[in-house]
Amino acid sequence: MAWMCSGSTNSELVDNLQDAGIITSKWVISAMRRVDRAHFSRHNPYEDSPQSIGFGATISAPHMHGYALEHLQEYLQPGMSALDVGSGSGYLVACMAAMVGKNGHVVGIDHIPELVQNSQVALEQHYLDWVKSGRVKVVTGDGRKGYAADGPYDCIHVGAASPKTPVELIAQLKSPGRLFVPVGNVSQQVIVYDKDSKGDVTEKKVMGVIYVPLTDPEKQLY
Template identity: 50%
Template structure:
């Protein structure tokens, strides 16, 4: 179904995803309508498929961005703090910023201290993400207000300086469910993370091995509840590029 949602414009793409139930919320639909994928995908921007953006990275298929926003939506309130790991082109970082901003506010900075931090270990991708966001008035306002920032660092370690986070989104497949990211979640807070289960086979000390799970990549939704307890749920089989070290120069 997802592969039949492509369009000739951003609006047609998003409307198709909404009609097919891959986007369920009006909030997510409206946020994606406000961020033109043509500013972020160098080719076939309105195809519902992943697209290469250089440096071994991709921009995920639009339906996966829709899924991520839907799973995280409960925690994407005005003023929320969000960490977008593996931010790549900057597309989802921009959509997340729209979701934590009151659309009736003239100044995006008005929503308390909420912000979205995009983190990638490749400086060139962060440079591209900033250029992409500057293609629209909306994106420029987010950058200039500090509502959106891009940091070059190892996303597997998170970015504690901007937390704790209501939401952590991970846009590349992790070798494990990194405990340091769970620690940077607020209580309550939620993380959406693809995990390479096969990498956990034989790793008796890892979190997933203790759960008795292995094989393939899956999206995990990790909730830190108000009392600090952590609940994990495996929700979707996926195929993401790996969350790895920065390439050697």
């Protein structure tokens, strides 16, 4: 039924996601209205399905971004910090930045330099004040190792499937903090890892998914 959430405009898309009950938080709804997917996806930006952004990568379907933001919204409050692994187009980085506000900080990391450059251009073109203030930035690197330089983070989102529990990312969570990540090879589940104030970690399986795997640039491109 997810495809039924498609729209002809960004506003219509968000309305449909809201009507379907996929997004309910006022923070998420506001962010997805503020950030137009067409700024980051040239092809069918309002269609509720993954779209190619080149270099063997895709921008996830809008309903998956909605689910991710809903599960992370408690950790995307004003002034908080977030990391988006496999940031690709930069769309979710911008949504997160809209949620954490002027005192928050969001980092997107991707291992394809061209994707990082493209997302940087989109962010500078449409959200220049966020870039200049340091609210948002994108970097090139191996997201499987996180980005410790700006950590720890209130939350981390991963846009590709990890073959196993991503312990390096969990280590970069604050206490408390939350990680939203697809895990598995053939059979994949989105798992939410919660680190409590004592540093203890619990996990919860959220839904079955099909994501491209977290990998290195050579395997992704070829």
